[in-house]
Amino acid sequence: MSRPTRGRLARYGFAEGDGGVRAADLLGADGLGLWQADEQEPTDRSAADLLAALSRAADPDLALRQLHRMVETERRTADDATGSELLAALAADPGLRRRLVAVLGASAALGDHLVANPGQWTVLGTAPDGLAPTADGRLDLALAGRLTAATAPVAVLRQAYRLALLRIAAADLTGGRGLEQVMSALSALADATLAAAYEIAVGELPAGTPRPRLAVVAMGKCGGDELNYVSDVDVIFVAATDEDLPAATTVAARLIHVCGLVAWPVDAALRPEGNRGPLVRTLASHLAYYQRWARTWEFQALLKARPAAGDLALAREWIDALAPLVWRASERPEAVSDVRAMRRRIIDNIPPKELDREIKRGPGGLRDIEFAVQLLQLVHGRGDESLRVPGTVPALRALVTGGYVGRADGEALLRGYRFLRGVEHRLQLQALRRTHTVPTEPAALRWLAAALGYAAIPGRSAVESFRADWVAHATEVRRLHAKLLYRPLLESVARVPADGLRLTPEAARHRLEVLGFADPAGALRHLQALTGGVSRTAAIQRTLLPVLLSEFADAPEPDRGLLNYRQVSDKLGSTPWYLRLLRDSGPVARRLARVLSSSRYAADLLAREPEALRLLAEENELTPRPREVLCDGFAAAAARHADPVEATRAVRALRRRELVRIACADVLSRADGLAPRPERGAPAGPLADVTRVGTGLSYVTDATLSAALRAVRAAQPELPGLRFAVIGLGRLGGYESNYLSDADVLFVYDPPAGTAESAASAAAHAIAEELRRLLGAPAPDPALGVDADLRPEGRQGPL
Template sequence: MAVNRLHTAELPAVLRESLTESWEAFVQASREAQFPVPSNPDFTTSLLRVWACSDFVAQTCIHDPAVFYGLLDSGDLLADYTSGEYKRKLKRILKGVDDSTVLGQRLRDFRRREMLRIAWRDLAGWASLDEVLHDLSALADTCVSLALDYLGGWAVKRLGSRGKKIKPQLVVLGMGKLGAGELNFSSDIDLIFAYPDAGAEWKRQNTSANEFYLQLGQQLIQVLDNHTEHGFVYRVDMRLRPYGDSGPLAANFDALAEYYQMQGREWERYAMIKARPIAGPGKPARQLMKLLKPFVYRRYLDFSAFESLRNLKEQIVREVERKGMQDNVKLGPGGIREIEFIVQAFQLVRGGRQPLLQQRGGLDILGALAVLGYLPAHVTLQLTEAYQFLRRTENRIQAWADQQAHDLPEDEPGRARLAFSMGFPDWEAFEQVLTVHRQRVQEHFELVFAEPEARVSDAQRDQTPGLSDVWQGTADPADAIAALSAAGYPDAEEALQWLTEFSSGPVTRYLGEQGRQRLDELMPLVLHAAASATSPLPVLKRLGELLEAISGRTTYLSLLLENPMALSQLTQLCAASSWVAAQLTQYPILLDELLDPRTLYDPLDKAGLQGVLDVRLAGIPADDLEQQMDQLRQFKQASVLRVAATDIVAELPVAKVGDHLTYIAETVLERVLQQVLEHLVERHGKPGYLRHGKLCEARFGIVVYGKLGGYELGYGSDLDIVFLHDSSGNEQHTAGPKVLDNSEFFTRV
């Protein structure tokens, strides 16, 4: 039976001959296995389109037609799986399995079947990119999780009666794209094994918990990674664990937490952003993630991440150039990795303060960056479109032979195939769109990761060399005084004396090598910025007090070094107001507000404040009152700083200042009351009372008076408030599991 010409009419000519051979081999294999050859012309056209783009799919259908017909007859090929479908299917397949050899064989067969389905639906255009990435990740999750369940159960049985109380507690973290739920078509899976501290039950065993979990981890890798006549399940990479290949295969939670706290490197923070428990019991998994969170997400802004990721990118660029990988869609210029770096830089810098950034998926974070205003909407849109295009391209490259590849093809059939799979008539049309996406990514990457020197004005660059010698003490006193005088210090001798005392004081005493390096880079810029003030020395001293306050956290030095605009705004505000300088010194977390003059000098009305607060609190668990209160405090301080900055620069009328400060106070009061009520109602139920035989809900309110009531609030004003409730009548109590009298309930409020 020959292929109908109509079926191949849309295919590039260079692909048709090999398809004819594949079709004939498939027809013969189907007849030998007594399967009816598909005759529906629409389906046959789809089949040939898929085969043209994936030799893996074609060869699987030819060599094992039962897999293809099983997918077709069951309806799975045409179906979008519901949540948990992979686990339900694999559990049925593994039922009764009692040794690791059979387990590995069935896992391999299952993986081959489902990869055929995923590739087919992708290449036929029946599945979105989101579905494809989700299915690839869910399939891997299921294979790892159920394999661990079986192996763990058998390991306990081997302990005999001594192991009756042992329940395997090994937690498997999926890293990289698996952790993010965005696995490639043919990707390694990066894993980390960890287990909680051994309980008393291990003391009665002849083996230690460490030996038990080491062996269990080895068995899991063997089942997944070993190549047999049935192929492999997944290539497993364990190099992201502490100490890499030289470290223990499985570590207990305390050892893991201590390692990251004491020795964790920046690239490990970068990697840990996507860590996700994919196998093992839920309670230990949640415990582990709670232990790791402080390492990944710092509670303060961490602009040092830009420098670390910039260095990492430079290493990758050198490797790309050395190996000639410019056509690599993952690591090459404008590739997937650059988008990931942009996304994860913002997560590392701001994720500790912004729960919306504590997600794993790249597309989710790009959306959050637009919502939060950290990147312009058109930038995140371009990066999103580029990411989707590049990920589809990467998957189509890998789907051809089920191999981990990222390079664009160089041969004519390969180029024709890739262009066709991406919906383009020829290679030139595909390459044109690809180039646009990569150029945009590269441009945005360069802007986000620009070297600090590239953001400094020519005037600053011309002035700072001499001031650098002054700061580091390498200039003679006379030359130092001359340099300070030339920079704009009328009292240059006194400025030099202060600078000498400052440089040997607390600001440098406890700095490490990295912190000292950043301070040495920053101080010439500080000296130059202060010199532009009307009274340079007092401003320099105010800046010095701030630097002393933040010197223990070098990330703030990085913030000012990475963002000359922030240093400029800081100098202007410190020159205009000692109160603002004191606020910034006391709450250096407010330095973040100096990054964007558009928001710094634009205090919000009440609706705007409520919207900003909604975003700040989004993603914080409802029961985490401590984090909610932290966000409320930071919101209040940042909002007041905006008013003060605008007051200084634009000379706001006193009435307007009072209005804005009152809006802030009202917004905070309303939100705190809402959160406290929700917390208490959850525990005790709603307060109510009977009046004239009718059940009424007791209400609570806040009455404000004084300056707050008159919209005349000042920067240092207290809030004069009174609490009221309307509970009266009979049966005044809450209606929840832990009943309280209404008077007690409202007292707690």
């Protein structure tokens, strides 16, 4: 074959070199008759359309080889070396052409199935009314019987399963179904297969054997309506009574065998005692086990339980009986740590060489999303029934709607989940083999990128684009997993009794009385003001308040704490960061509750500057600053303003923030033993030590006086060379200031040589008076009284 022919075919996506020669052979007159070698172009318009469809396949060469095999098989069967019903149908039906070629280029296994079963491609044809074939996971046993020579029930079921799978894959690959629809269809197909296998197994029972009441409960991905193409289907078998057990066990064992022959392994290892326990238990036996022996991960697994086949009413009865146990599981002291430990064990068991390629179990993989969502469900679902949904995507959406997960975080997790599941689907569809590992071979990576819809762009190959997206999604998923799964608020919420999470008026009033609020009615009014309505702010408050009420109750003035919290929330509730900070950022909510209910002074400071509560997010922010750092920072703030009034306002605002820092750290160190390591030059010793607090407050006063003095002197028409000092006395001088201390000082000046004493005294007096006025003037920030009464002769002496 000439080089130009190979080059022309390469533009359709067929391989160069030997692969290009092979493509030309398959397309030429001795093959499909779609390519004119002499003219170097398709034989006609329909051939051009088919070549264009092949070029869009994930692997054009694979699609062409499989199509050629199908046509050759058809011709042998029909004893016709030239005509082809398949090629004619592809020319006449664009929908069939698009669907069949997409399947042939993305799945070698489904292509092999179509080669081995001539005529089954017709299930992908467009209906006379112009509609695409259904892809909802329903089994059509009658159609399968017509399209296969097999007559045995299991063989017909296998063919029906493959036909349904073929339709789902075609819709998936051509955009006819989104990811969630594909997962739902695959789960529905699993249900239908389980139901058909159940009927086969029951039909094989010995004559005269009563039909047992046996429920097949879907678990795992199937239970969550998020099944992938190749996966074990997790189930639990439930019998109604002891009398049903013998026949029910026979049916369950046969069902497992039939499904293994038809589609996939059925895994019943999630049952009580795992593979060591009986395959089938009665409802009463299950209930006894879960009440006494079940571990946290077993309740976590029950989040996705769903009736699938058999006695559906019995399955629903089983789920309803266990539900109260599921929603109390997170109240166990070890529950949250159990879920976290389970996730770590999964990662530890991944072979090191596969760790970075695992899209399911590895860091930043699907398990990270699932574990974070399930833990949040277990903890918050006790009081919020909207979270009691089995699927990961619906549960994540419910968590976002309820305010338990931020909108941006929820969207990022949803994008990551869709991306990773999409990769998993394409990997498994290729050979219908269970895998979750991204390949390393260049050819396999190119195929995967093409199957996912990536194309080369200037400066970047399709594989590079895929890798960039993969790294970005995995990094974001890993970050959000750590943020959500290790959120400190979870342990606090888990410790609140379930009744305390439901803030109905009756439950709230009762809980307030139990917690020791002196005015439950007044406290209830605050709660209703904070949580009323259907806004997102109210939803997040309903999440936070059960935890905060417990913290308020442990403080000296619970009612005062709740009132202060309402005042801060009224000021900041509409800002986008406030409630997000309390919900997501470490121990901020708990610390805020302690501060607001333990210190009226600190609460008043926070009410004046609510944004200062950001300081509660990090322990290093709760460390008093060294004197030099304070002086430099205050001086820089003052230097940005030429007007001494504005400069002093900036200094007083910084002073207020430092007072908030010290007051909050003081309260928390006494309440929680918080004692962060002091910075170099900061007051040494435990913060709860009154000496350290006094020193820190004195440093703040020193920095305030120093910066304000510079601002005043810069604006005063004073004498050149006038030396002026402020000397600390009393508590300030001894580094023993308290929160409300005035600054006891002496003002000292030294006139420049040759200057009249009266002029120097007047200039110095003006500086001192202006300094006192500016620092003591009414303003939103706390005033600093500058007291010079300890000077010689007291108030009667010169200032």
